[in-house]
Amino acid sequence: MPRPLPADAKDLAVLTDDAVLGKAARVNGDEAHGIVAFTFDDGPNPETTPAVIDALEKYDVPATFFIVTQRIVGKHGERGRELLAREVQDGFLIGSHSVTHPNLKNAQGDQIAKEIDASFKTLAPAVGRPIGLFRPPYGALSGAGRVRLKKLGVTEVIWSIDTLDWRAHDADRLRKKVGSMIEHDHGGIVLMHDVKPITAKVIAQVLDDLEAANCKKLAAGADPIIPVSLHYFLKDGDGKKAQARAIPVDVDKRTAAYKAALPERCAKRPKEEAPADESAAKPASAAKSDHPVGDFGKRVDHPKPTPEPAHSPCLDNPLAIGCR
Numbered sequence: 001m002p003r004p005l006p007a008d009a010k011d012l013a014v015l016t017d018d019a020v021l022g023k024a025a026r027v028n029g030d031e032a033h034g035i036v037a038f039t040f041d042d043g044p045n046p047e048t049t050p051a052v053i054d055a056l057e058k059y060d061v062p063a064t065f066f067i068v069t070q071r072i073v074g075k076h077g078e079r080g081r082e083l084l085a086r087e088v089q090d091g092f093l094i095g096s097h098s099v100t101h102p103n104l105k106n107a108q109g110d111q112i113a114k115e116i117d118a119s120f121k122t123l124a125p126a127v128g129r130p131i132g133l134f135r136p137p138y139g140a141l142s143g144a145g146r147v148r149l150k151k152l153g154v155t156e157v158i159w160s161i162d163t164l165d166w167r168a169h170d171a172d173r174l175r176k177k178v179g180s181m182i183e184h185d186h187g188g189i190v191l192m193h194d195v196k197p198i199t200a201k202v203i204a205q206v207l208d209d210l211e212a213a214n215c216k217k218l219a220a221g222a223d224p225i226i227p228v229s230l231h232y233f234l235k236d237g238d239g240k241k242a243q244a245r246a247i248p249v250d251v252d253k254r255t256a257a258y259k260a261a262l263p264e265r266c267a268k269r270p271k272e273e274a275p276a277d278e279s280a281a282k283p284a285s286a287a288k289s290d291h292p293v294g295d296f297g298k299r300v301d302h303p304k305p306t307p308e309p310a311h312s313p314c315l316d317n318p319l320a321i322g323c324r
Contacts, residue, residue, distance in 0.1 A: 012117055015124035016152040018132025021093070023153045024234040025242055026146075029160025029189030031233045032244075035226050036187040036210070038063040039159065040194035041097050041135060044071060044083035048200035053083075055204035057090060059211060060258055062229035064157075065194065066097035066135040069122040081126060088127050093229055095133030095157060096123050105140035112148050120152070133157050133230070157230065160188035165199045175202045179209045187225045189233060215266035224262065228255055 016022060029037075038056070043049045043065060056063050065087050072080040088094060096119040098104065104115060116134065124131045134149055135157045141149075149156055161181045168174040182190065192199050207227075214224035231251050235242040247255075 010121075012120060012152060014130065015120045016130055016132060016154050018130040018153070020132065020248060021230070021234070022130070022132030022155055024155040024236060024245060025238055027155060027157045027189070027230065027233050027235075029158065029233065031235055033186045033188075034223055035228045035232050036161075036182055037189045037228055037230050037233060038192065039066060039135070039157070039189060039230070040064070040192050040199075041066045042068050042101065042196075043194040044080045044087070045195040046079040046083065048197055049083050049194045051200040052194040052203050053086060053090065053092075055207055056092070058204065059207040059227075060261070061207055061210075061227040062092065062254070064093040064095055064133065064230050066095045066133070066157075067119075067123055068097050068101050069099050069119045072126055073122060084126055088129075093133065094123070094127050094131065095135055096120060096131055096154075097135050098137055101137045103138050103140050104136050104145050105138075105142060107142045107145045109144070112142075112145055116145060116148055120154075155234065157189070159191035161185060161190045163190060163192050165192050165196050168196075168198050171198055171202045174198060175205045175209065178202075178206045179213070182210065182225060183213065189230070211262075211265065212269065212272075214262060215269060218263060218266060224259075226255065226259060 038061060040049075040052060040063060043052075044067065049065075055061075065084075067084065071077055072084055084094070096116070098115045099119045099122070100115065102111070102115060104111065107115065119134075120131050132153070132155055134154045136145065139158050141156065146156065161178075163174065163178050163181065165174055165178075178190065178192075182188070192203070194200070210225070210227065214226075217224045229251055231245070231247050232255075234245040236245055237243055
């Protein structure tokens with residue numbers, strides 16, 4: 001747990017001095033397997049974020065919220081500040097996602113100061129502790145921006161599982177896609193948006209699917225994909241010499257408690273009904289031709305979604321709900 005922020009802290013070096021989460025190598029999501037970390041960008045949004053928090057708490061899943069800080073300032077940011085306080089109180093990790101969500105691919109001095117530095121000046125006092133995590137909007141950051149983060153001791157966090165929830169329209173399809181991507185990659189860092197209504201609608205089902213799949217794995221004697229916090233993806237050093245950072249004792253205890261409680265949670269889940277055997281009603285040739293559908297609890301080689309086009313609708317309106 002980062003130490004509390006001094007009440008009069010104004011120096012950026014103090015506002016970003018997070019010895020637990022800061023100063024790590026750039027996080028991409030492929031640093032570990034068999035675990036999954038959920039991350040949510042662009043909030044908080046009073047209309048959608050509460051449902052996301054409720055679902056995470058129901059399934060005892062850690063998460064990180066990357067905050068667009070203009071959402072927590074002034075009179076219009078009052079509810080946002082309340083939600084941010086709830087996220088902190090409930091033990092979720094908090095990172096910066098800039099002030100206004102611009103594309104920082106070519107960011108230089110003035111824009112870096114207005115979007116990166118200023119975000120920490122707003123977010124750290126609001127949270128009451130240093131902020132050691134930053135996720136660049138669209139995953140795009142200039143060399144000068146990375147130099148700035150390194151100087152401040154802030155860890156840049158990207159993702160490995162891009163759900164593209166910001167442009168999804170079919171809730172059931174999004175739910176199944178997220179589950180299959182987690183299964184295909186055997187974990188990773190999931191990118192979603194707590195400001196997106198469809199995400200608020202499906203996140204509880206996504207987490208329920210993950211638990212159901214883990215219960216199937218336990219029953220089969222296989223290792224489940226455990227939901228964890230970003231601590232498990234942090235490394236110190238670069239390249240092949242990078243070493244996994246030690247997990248804080250309280251974080252390790254929480255993960256151990258989740259693993260210990262999982263068999264009981266599985267026992268309390270509703271029993272799945274066995275599918276009806278329709279083969280007897282079909283000709284033998286038809287029964288043989290049926291192609292088995294891979295379920296979420298089995299490893300199925302699904303192709304990853306097509307990468308975003310170079311020109312995203314969100315680039316025209318970066319603050320639209322659900323943009324990265």
